[in-house]
Amino acid sequence: MExxxxxxxxxxxxxxxxxxxxxxxxxxxxAGEMASSATSSAxxxxxxxxDLIGKHKVVIIGGGIGGxxxxxxxxxxxxxxxxxxxxxxxxxxxxxxxxxxIGKLEGMTLGSFIFDYAQPIQKHGYNWLQGEVMAIDRSxxxxxxxxxxxxxxxxxxxxGIGYNYEAQFPTWSPEKxxxxxxxxxxxxxxxxxxxxxxxxxxxxxxxxxxxTIPSGKFxxxxxxxxxxxxxxxxxxxxxxxxxxxxxxxxxxxxxKPAFIESWEALYGDKIVFxxxxxxxxxxxDTKVLTYAQxxxxxxxxxxxxxxxxxxxxxxxxxxxxxxxxxxxxxVIGMAGLEVTKDTFGKVKMNGCSFQTKxxxxxxxxxDVVGHGIPPSGQTANWAGKQCAEEISARLKGGSYELPVKKxxxxxxxxxxxxxxxxxxxxIMVTHDFSWNGxxxxxxxNVPKGPNGLYRQTGTAKALRDWYRGLMADMFS
Amino acid sequence: xxxxxFLKVVGATGAFIAVNPSTIQNELFANxxxxxxxxxxxxxxxxxxxxxxxxxxxxxxxxxxxxxHVSTPAxxxxxxxxxxxxxxxxxxxxxxxxxxxxxxxxxxxxxxSAICSHQLAHPTPDDxxxxxxxxxxxxxxFERSGVIVCSSHLSSFDAREGAKRLSGPAIDPLASVVIExxxxxxxxxxxxxxxxxxxxxFKTFKPELKKFYGGKRKGKKLVKISAKTVPLTEYTKEIIQx
Ligand SMILES: Cc1cc2nc3c(=O)[nH]c(=O)nc-3n(C[C@H](O)[C@H](O)[C@H](O)COP(=O)(O)OP(=O)(O)OC[C@H]3O[C@@H](n4cnc5c(N)ncnc54)[C@H](O)[C@@H]3O)c2cc1C
Ligand code: FES
Numbered sequence: 001m002e003x004x005x006x007x008x009x010x011x012x013x014x015x016x017x018x019x020x021x022x023x024x025x026x027x028x029x030x031a032g033e034m035a036s037s038a039t040s041s042a043x044x045x046x047x048x049x050x051d052l053i054g055k056h057k058v059v060i061i062g063g064g065i066g067g068x069x070x071x072x073x074x075x076x077x078x079x080x081x082x083x084x085x086x087x088x089x090x091x092x093x094x095x096x097x098x099x100x101x102i103g104k105l106e107g108m109t110l111g112s113f114i115f116d117y118a119q120p121i122q123k124h125g126y127n128w129l130q131g132e133v134m135a136i137d138r139s140x141x142x143x144x145x146x147x148x149x150x151x152x153x154x155x156x157x158x159x160g161i162g163y164n165y166e167a168q169f170p171t172w173s174p175e176k177x178x179x180x181x182x183x184x185x186x187x188x189x190x191x192x193x194x195x196x197x198x199x200x201x202x203x204x205x206x207x208x209x210x211x212t213i214p215s216g217k218f219x220x221x222x223x224x225x226x227x228x229x230x231x232x233x234x235x236x237x238x239x240x241x242x243x244x245x246x247x248x249x250x251x252x253x254x255x256k257p258a259f260i261e262s263w264e265a266l267y268g269d270k271i272v273f274x275x276x277x278x279x280x281x282x283x284x285d286t287k288v289l290t291y292a293q294x295x296x297x298x299x300x301x302x303x304x305x306x307x308x309x310x311x312x313x314x315x316x317x318x319x320x321x322x323x324x325x326x327x328x329x330x331v332i333g334m335a336g337l338e339v340t341k342d343t344f345g346k347v348k349m350n351g352c353s354f355q356t357k358x359x360x361x362x363x364x365x366x367d368v369v370g371h372g373i374p375p376s377g378q379t380a381n382w383a384g385k386q387c388a389e390e391i392s393a394r395l396k397g398g399s400y401e402l403p404v405k406k407x408x409x410x411x412x413x414x415x416x417x418x419x420x421x422x423x424x425x426x427i428m429v430t431h432d433f434s435w436n437g438x439x440x441x442x443x444x445n446v447p448k449g450p451n452g453l454y455r456q457t458g459t460a461k462a463l464r465d466w467y468r469g470l471m472a473d474m475f476s
Numbered sequence: 477x478x479x480x481x482f483l484k485v486v487g488a489t490g491a492f493i494a495v496n497p498s499t500i501q502n503e504l505f506a507n508x509x510x511x512x513x514x515x516x517x518x519x520x521x522x523x524x525x526x527x528x529x530x531x532x533x534x535x536x537x538x539x540x541x542x543x544x545h546v547s548t549p550a551x552x553x554x555x556x557x558x559x560x561x562x563x564x565x566x567x568x569x570x571x572x573x574x575x576x577x578x579x580x581x582x583x584x585x586x587x588x589s590a591i592c593s594h595q596l597a598h599p600t601p602d603d604x605x606x607x608x609x610x611x612x613x614x615x616x617x618f619e620r621s622g623v624i625v626c627s628s629h630l631s632s633f634d635a636r637e638g639a640k641r642l643s644g645p646a647i648d649p650l651a652s653v654v655i656e657x658x659x660x661x662x663x664x665x666x667x668x669x670x671x672x673x674x675x676x677x678f679k680t681f682k683p684e685l686k687k688f689y690g691g692k693r694k695g696k697k698l699v700k701i702s703a704k705t706v707p708l709t710e711y712t713k714e715i716i717q718x
Pocket of ligand 2: 469592593594595596597626627628629630644645646
C-alpha cells in the first residue's frame with residue numbers, strides 16, 4: 001500500500017498509541033517519516049537496552065502551552081536537535097478564551113479551542129510520543145509512560161496543574177470526589193470538564209450558578225470572575241432567572257475593581273461576590289453548598305483588632321462550578337523534585353532560571369514554576385522561550401543569562417478577560433517581570449481606556465487577536 | 477517556497493536583486509542585497525490622488541499604504557528625530573542585513589511593513605493593533621514611547637533603528653519598505669528589506685482578505701504605479717493601543 005507523506009504524518013502524529021513507539025525510535029529528524037519507519041523501529045529499539053523504546057537528547061513532558069513553546073523554539077534554534085515531546089492527549093484543547101464558549105459568544109464553538117499536533121510536528125520536526133507519564137527515574141534518566149520507557153539527557157517538565165480535593169475536603173471519600181468531578185467539574189483543565197459545564201448550563205432551570213474561587217496559587221487567577229461574567233451574559237441572553245454567585249476563600253480576586261465596574265454596568269446585581277468564605281461541603285443530590293464565612297462583628301478586642309466570627313451558611317444552586325485548591329501536576333511528584341510547602345507545591349527553581357533547583361538536567365516551565373510570575377498561558381509562552389534559550393546555549397557549550405536578571409521585562413504577561421457581549425467588551429492586566437534576587441516576580445497593572453472605563457470594545461478585539469496569535473505561535 | 481529558498485535564488489532568476497547604492501539618488505538604506513527584494517516602483521499618493529511630498533509629512537503621524545501587495549499594509553513615518561545609520565539587524569533564522577537609514581533631509585522618514593513579525597497583527601479597515609506611539613502618549617509595551625507597538629501581545633519595535641525589536645514576544649524586526657525621494661520631493665516605494673511575513677499573512681487571514689479585497693488571490697496582487705497613502709485614522713475605524 002502506498003502512503004503519502006501527509007497521510008503518514010497524520011497517522012503517526014494523531015494516531016493511536018500503537019504507532020507511538022515507532023514515532024520515537026524510528027524517527028530522528030523528520031516527522032513525516034514516522035509511520036513509514038514503523039517496522040524498522042522494533043529492531044532499532046533493541047540496541048537501546050531491554051526496557052527503553054528510545055532515548056533523546058531533550059525530552060519534554062506536556063504538549064501544552066509551555067511544552068510546545070520549548071519544543072518549537074529549540075527546533076528554531078537548532079533544527080537537528082533530538083527532541084521528544086510526551087503528551088497524553090491526541091489533540092490540544094485551549095483553556096485560554098474557553099469562557100467565551102460558556103458565554104456563547106459569536107463564532108466560539110468547541111472547534112475554536114481544538115488544535116491538532118500534526119502541523120507543528122511537521123513544521124518543526126521533533127519526535128512525538130502519545131502516552132501518559134507514569135514514573136520518572138532521575139538517577140537512571142528514564143521516563144516511563146503508558147507507551148513505553150524513554151531515556152533523556154535533559155528533561156523539561158510542563159505538565160500543568162492538578163486538583164487538590166483531598167486537601168480541601170479531607171473527609172470526602174474518593175467516590176465522592178469522583179462524583180463531584182463528574183457533576184460539578186472545575187473546568188480549569190480543558191477537555192470534558194468544559195463540555196460538562198456547558199451542558200449543565202444549557203440544561204439549567206431558573207436558579208443560581210455558583211462558582212468557587214480557591215485559596216493559594218491556582219491556574220489563571222482572573223478565570224473564575226471571567227467565567228462569572230460569561231455565565232451572566234449567557235443567562236441574560238437565555239432569560240434564565242437567577243444569580244451568579246462567586247464565592248471566594250479570600251477577600252478579593254484578580255482585577256476585582258475592573259470586574260466590579262463592568263458587572264455593575266452590564267449585569268446590575270446579577271453577579272454576587274461573597275468573600276472570606278471557605279467551601280466546606282457539597283451535597284450534589286440536594287444541590288446545596290455549605291461554606292464557612294468569616295465576617296467582622298463591629299466589636300474590637302482589647303488590642304483594638306476587630307473581633308471576627310465564622311458562620312456556617314448554605315446556598316442552593318442549580319449549576320455548580322466547584323474550583324478546588326490547585327496543585328502542581330502529579331508528574332512533579334513523580335520526578336521527586338523539591339517543591340514549596342504550600343498546598344500547590346511549586347517547583348523550586350535554580351535562581352534566575354527555568355532549571356530546577358534539585359537537578360541541573362531537569363527544567364520546568366508553565367504553571368508549575370516556583371517563580372512569582374502568574375500561572376498564565378502568555379507567561380508559559382515567555383518562560384518556554386527563555387527555557388529554550390537556556391537549553392540551546394547549554395548544548396552549544398555556553399550559557400544564557402535571562403535578560404530579566406539585568407532589567408525588568410515590560411509586559412511579560414498580558415492577560416485579557418472577556419466581560420460582556422453585544423457589544424463584546426474586555427478588561428486586561430499586564431505584568432512586568434523583574435528579578436528580586438531570589439525569584440522572578442510579576443507586578444500587575446490593570447489599565448483603563450481613554451474613556452475612563454476598564455472595559456473596552458477594543459480590548460475585546462485584542463483578546464480575540466491575542467488568542468489567534470498565541471495559538472498560531474504553537475500550532476501553525 | 478520558504479525564505480531560505482528565496483535567498484538561494486537571489487540573482488539566479490533575476491527576481492531578486494542586490495541594490496547598488498550608485499543607482500539611486502538620495503539616501504538608500506538597503507545595501508547588502510541579501511534580504512532585499514525589489515517590487516514595483518510605485519508612487520505614494522494622498523487620498524485625493526495628489527503626490528505625497530516628503531516635506532508635507534506631519535511629524536510622528538502614522539500614515540498607511542498597502543505595499544507591495546494590494547492587501548499588505550505598511551506604515552510611513554516622519555519621526556521627530558534622525559534615524560540611526562547602518563543598523564545591523566538579524567532575522568530569527570540568523571540572516572544578517574544592514575538597514576542603512578531613514579531618508580529625507582534629516583533622515584527622519586521611514587516605512588515599515590505593518591504586519592507584526594510575531595503573529596501578524598496589523599491595521600485593517602476595521603481596526604489596528606500595530607502603529608507608532610507618539611512620544612507624548614503612554615504605552616505599556618516599553619519603558620518609553622516614540623516606538624512602534626503591537627498591542628496584540630505587546631511587542632515594541634524601534635522606529636529609529638530599522639524596526640528592531642525592543643520588547644515582547646516578537647523576535648524579528650518588522651520588514652522595512654524601501655522608499656526613495658524623487659527630485660520633486662515625491663515619495664516612492666521600491667522594495668522590501670528583511671524578513672517579511674506575507675506568505676503567512678495570506679495563509680492566515682483568508683476571511684479578512686475576502687471581506688476587504690475580494691479574496692486571497694486578489695489580495696495578493698502587486699501594487700502598481702501608485703499607492704494610496706492616508707493617515708491611520710482614515711485607514712481604520714478603531715485604533716487599539718496599549
Ligand atoms: C478558563 C481558563 C482561562 C484562561 N485564560 C487565559 C488567558 O486568557 N490568558 C492566559 O495567558 N492564560 C489563560 N489561562 C491559563 C493557561 O491555560 C495556563 O496557564 C497554561 O495552559 C499553562 O501552561 P502549562 O504548559 O503549564 O500547562 P498546560 O497548557 O495545561 O499543558 C500541560 C500538558 O501536559 C499534559 N500532561 C499532564 N500530565 C501528563 C502526563 N502524566 N503524561 C503526559 N502528559 C501529561 C497535559 O495533557 C497538557 O497537555 C486560562 C486558563 C483557564 C483554565
Ligand atoms: S502579533 Fe504582534 S506582538 Fe504578537
